[in-house]
Amino acid sequence: MAEDNIFREVDEELRSDRMRALWRRFAPYVIGAAVGVVAIVAVNEGWSWYNSNNAAQSSDQLYAAFDLVDGGDLAAAQTQLDLVIADGTGNYPVLAEFRKAGVLAKDGKVAEAVAAYDALANSQSNTRLRELALVLGGTLMVDAGTLADVDARVGSVATDASPLRNAAREALGLAQYKAGDFTAAQASFDAVINDPLTQTSTRNRMGYYLAQLLAQGAVAPAVETDADAAATAIDAIVDDAAPEADAATPPATPATDASAAPTETAPAAQ
Numbered sequence: 001m002a003e004d005n006i007f008r009e010v011d012e013e014l015r016s017d018r019m020r021a022l023w024r025r026f027a028p029y030v031i032g033a034a035v036g037v038v039a040i041v042a043v044n045e046g047w048s049w050y051n052s053n054n055a056a057q058s059s060d061q062l063y064a065a066f067d068l069v070d071g072g073d074l075a076a077a078q079t080q081l082d083l084v085i086a087d088g089t090g091n092y093p094v095l096a097e098f099r100k101a102g103v104l105a106k107d108g109k110v111a112e113a114v115a116a117y118d119a120l121a122n123s124q125s126n127t128r129l130r131e132l133a134l135v136l137g138g139t140l141m142v143d144a145g146t147l148a149d150v151d152a153r154v155g156s157v158a159t160d161a162s163p164l165r166n167a168a169r170e171a172l173g174l175a176q177y178k179a180g181d182f183t184a185a186q187a188s189f190d191a192v193i194n195d196p197l198t199q200t201s202t203r204n205r206m207g208y209y210l211a212q213l214l215a216q217g218a219v220a221p222a223v224e225t226d227a228d229a230a231a232t233a234i235d236a237i238v239d240d241a242a243p244e245a246d247a248a249t250p251p252a253t254p255a256t257d258a259s260a261a262p263t264e265t266a267p268a269a270q
Helices: 002-070 074-087 092-106 110-123 127-144 147-154 165-179 182-193 200-215 226-248
Strands: none
Touching: 002 074, 002 092, 074 092, 092 110, 092 127, 110 127, 127 147, 127 165, 147 165, 165 182, 165 200, 182 200
16 A cells, blocks of 8 residues: 555655746647737727727717718818818718818809719719719709710619619709700600609609600690509599499488378368
8 A cells, every 4th residue: 555655655756847947838829829819809899999999089079060061060070171171080971071062052152062072983982972072063964064064973773773873863864955855855754654653752753854844845744654544443433333333323212200291181161
């Protein structure tokens, strides 16, 4: 038993020596890895806090610029927007650039506004933002430019694949109307009306445009479509069925009220 205890103690001592040797060999790496993990977490948290803080600041500055625009102080609004564009974080500088172009247009500086929208369209990697800049610039060019100017911007957006297709078609149709190409304008407005995703307000506005074309004799009355014909036929069926339903209903019989029945008067006494 004593020999077993001695061997056990020697074995444990050897294991302890090996563990200490392994620790001395790998301790710097283990400690370094732990410190690295802590440092990465700290940097990540610090960066997140920094971005959140800057994003909140940029948001406040952008909304302050919006308030200035609503208040009519366009010069101060442009200065505030320039600050966001220069120092903002995230997507706020892009939003500020779009708003600044709108402020320029509101201030009557249409050429500068169109140039700003064109610059955004050429610099944006996001397809939807690029299309938005093109439509906004093309809409301004309806009054400030030619049909070619408008078509160069919105022509590629007025397709079925674009969410902004109806805004592009409207701008294109107005430019075509201004240029005297009434048939093309009618086609553009009809395309908006026939889009099943068109909002009611937009569809009504297209109806006003088409009514104006028709009133001035610029286009011929539209041929009734199959859908219109079907709707008309249904209305006719309903209107024809109404009198028949009235005829099928028996007339109401007068109430047999004893008090209302005529009474025979007794002959006068002789």
